[in-house]
Amino acid sequence: MAAAMGQARYTVKQVADLTGVAPATLRAWERRYAVVAPQRSSSRYRLYDQADVRRLTRMAELVREGSPASLAATQVRDEESVQNATAEFRSVDGPPVADLIEAAQRYDQQLLTRVLDRALSKVSFEHALEGWLMPALTELGRAWERGEVDVGSEHFVSAAVHRRLSAAFDAAGLNEGAPVALVGLPAGALHQLGALAFAVCLRRQGIDVRFLGADVPHASWEHSVRTLNPAGVVVSVPMPRDAEAAAELIASLEESHPTLRAWVGGHGTADRALGTPLPPSAVEAARTVSRDLLRR
The missing domain is CATH 3.40.50.280 (Cobalamin-binding domain)
Structure with missing residues (x-):
């Protein structure tokens, strides 16, 4: 059905040309590490989709960089899981990260409380964590690197987040x-x-x-x-x-x-x-x- 809708399909030789990995190695990676599960044509030839090619290209990069194939396959699967989780959690309607940075700069407890309340109260803990809190803290760290936030300001926010996480731990x-x-x-x-x-x-x-x-x-x-x-x-x-x-x-x-x-x-x-x-x-x-x- 996907092929009928125009999704590209690639033979093992085409994937070998795209990734620089020999067909025998591609088949071995599929068999040993289950990094891809290509469909089969009516003649039983492997047919890879674009996601398969992306996974195999990434695995080839890791192997060329020195990772054992088994660890490379695990990393490819883990990276895809994170990408899928991130896509799932991006729908969180959290407050602007700029509000968190402003609260840090001003040491504004009331604003910080409002920001964290809004971020953590509307969705599940997991959605709030992945969809807003961790990305927001990453942006706060970048603001510190740019000199926009003082070390004390960053610690002020981190301490508040620690208290929220500790409360969530107890509540679990x-x-x-x-x-x-x-x-x-x-x-x-x-x-x-x-x-x-x-x-x-x-x-x-x-x-x-x-x-x-x-x-x-x-x-x-x-x-x-x-x-x-x-x-x-x-x-x-x-x-x-x-x-x-x-x-x-x-x-x-x-x-x-x-x-x-x-x-x-x-x-x-x-x-x-x-x-x-x-x-x-x-x-x-x-x-x-x-x-x-x-x-x-």
Whole structure:
């Protein structure tokens, strides 16, 4: 039906020419990693659509940059999930980001309260988080980089957002009897808003989340795991400089607790393979972890 409506279809040879990947390799990627699922013609030839070509082109780029094919396939799927989630959440009718920046510049508590109330009260937490709050905080960070917002102003907003996320975490309930997951940051890592947002989403997925917060020493992670015997741990790596501490922590936890599931997420994981990677979207990451823990 799609072909009848004019959607382009490509043979494996055409896709090979477009991507620079040999037909045999394209077929292997399909079979081993399920990165695409092309349709078949009446003669049983593979027919790829434009989305398939886009995925394979991106996977080829990652492999040429040095990623193993298995990790490249995972990253392609994760990026597509984030794009789909972003498209879904863009319909959020939040206040102008300029209002948030103005509230920061003026240290205006009343305006900041109104902005956050409007952003967080009309839709689900997940929609507000992905559709307005995280993009707005990114824009606030860019305003700081441009010199439009002072460090104190940015902290003023971050503290208010932290209070809102903490309230949402408490409102999500304890989920007693559910699988336990520890969420926190490695030693030296300080930017915890992303981890806390993820923890809220994971609690709303029915998991018993214990949030450890920022700058958790290695020994404290070990103590928490020994005490709680959790079903899994999620280590947030917000900045590239936090990756080394996270790598040491995860290696140690996996060695001392071989059956423990360990995930990592955050912007600091982009250039390093640490544990089991999570999608960049906090919502999709929470869904990934909850699906795994609840079926164990």
